[in-house]
Amino acid sequence: QKEVEQNSGPLSVPEGAIASLNCTYSDRGSQSFFWYRQYSGKSPELIMSIYSNGDKEDGRFTAQLNKASQYVSLLIRDSQPSDSATYLCAATNFGNEKLTFGTGTRLTIIP
Amino acid sequence: DGGITQSPKYLFRKEGQNVTLSCEQNLNHDAMYWYRQDPGQGLRLIYYSQIVNDFQKGDIAEGYSVSREKKESFPLTVTSAQKNPTAFYLCASSISSAYNEQFFGPGTRLTVL
Numbered sequence: 641q642k643e644v645e646q647n648s649g650p651l652s653v654p655e656g657a658i659a660s661l662n663c664t665y666s667d668r669g670s671q672s673f674f675w676y677r678q679y680s681g682k683s684p685e686l687i688m689s690i691y692s693n694g695d696k697e698d699g700r701f702t703a704q705l706n707k708a709s710q711y712v713s714l715l716i717r718d719s720q721p722s723d724s725a726t727y728l729c730a731a732t733n734f735g736n737e738k739l740t741f742g743t744g745t746r747l748t749i750i751p
Numbered sequence: 752d753g754g755i756t757q758s759p760k761y762l763f764r765k766e767g768q769n770v771t772l773s774c775e776q777n778l779n780h781d782a783m784y785w786y787r788q789d790p791g792q793g794l795r796l797i798y799y800s801q802i803v804n805d806f807q808k809g810d811i812a813e814g815y816s817v818s819r820e821k822k823e824s825f826p827l828t829v830t831s832a833q834k835n836p837t838a839f840y841l842c843a844s845s846i847s848s849a850y851n852e853q854f855f856g857p858g859t860r861l862t863v864l
Contacts, residue, residue, distance in 0.1 A: 648791075672851055683841055683855040684794075728793070732851045737782065737801060738809070739851055743793040 643667075644731050646742035655751050659716040663729030663742055666710070673705060673712045676728040678744065684728055688714060719749045754778065755856035757842050762861045764829070764836065772827045772859045774842035783825035784843040784853060787811065794841065800825055801847070829861065837863045 643666040653659040661675075672691050676684035690696045690703040690712065702715040712731070716723055726744040755776045764770045774783065782801050786794040796809030800819040814833025819825050825844075829836045839860050843853040 644793075674852065676855075683858045686852060686854060689852055737799060737807075737851070738796060739794075739853060741793040743791070 644729055644740050644742040646727075646729050646745045648743060649746040650748050651745055652748045652750055653719050655719055655721060655749055657719055659719045659723065659747055659749070661714040661716075661727050661729075661745050661747065663712045663714075664710055665712070665729075665731045665740075667731070667733070667740075668707075668710065669733045670710075670731040671734045672732050673703070674730040674739070675701075675703060675712075675714045676730065677723075678726045678728060680725075716747075721749045721751055723747060724749045755842060755844055755854060757840075757856040757859050759859060760857065762859055764861060764863050766863060767831045769828055769830050770861070772829065772840055772842075772861070774825045774827065774856060775823055776825075776842075776844045776856075777823060778844060778846075778854070779822070780844035780854075781822070781847045782845045782851075783819070784845075785809075785815070785817065785825070785827045786841040786843065788839040788841060788858075797827065797840075836861055 645664045675688040677687050678684045688703040690705045696703045700717045704713045726746045728744045729742040730739040732739045758773045784799040785797040795811050798817040800806035816828045841858045842856040845853045
């Protein structure tokens with residue numbers, strides 16, 4: 641059973657600080673990783689994709705991938721109250737038509 | 752506007768009824784997916800389709816059916832055989848199943864009365 645694990649939270653972070661979200665996966669064959677943001681009552685929104693070891697930055701977001709340790713993380717710099725949401729991690733093998741999702745981490749940014 | 756639309760936004764069903772949820776995309780994506788989300792749980796795959804006139808069961812296909820007669824459309828029918836249909840249903844699409852960046856529609860919230 642391929643699994644993607646996330647701490648359900650809630651994770652509380654002061655406004656302006658760095659929020660760090662972590663995700664581990666069990667399938668060593670996983671090659672593609674995705675972070676989705678989901679506001680309460682809304683659908684998931686893709687915010688980051690990462691395919692290679694190392695860091696990938698996009699604005700205030702940085703995704704980090706370590707395949708040897710089988711973890712993916714998402715850093716949010718200068719956290720804003722609008723970042724308060726549930727963040728879903730997902731993984732798949734290249735060419736695999738199915739994504740495996742974690743259950744999500746609920747993030748709250750405290751003004 | 753390019754995107755994925757789902758209708759209706761809210762749907763109420765009596766026990767024993769079949770209902771059909773609509774999903775349409777104008778992104779020219781080949782692959783389409785249906786997920787179910789329950790409170791506090793992750794997304795669970797119901798059905799997916801990589802090309803027109805072809806689809807595969809996901810992890811929880813029992814009690815559901817789909818069709819893919821057009822590239823743009825992937826409707827989901829929730830049948831009376833589905834024992835616990837109350838959930839948030841999400842449709843997604845991707846350029847192809849090989850490049851699995853999936854984009855989601857706004858969702859349909861189904862409640863069984």
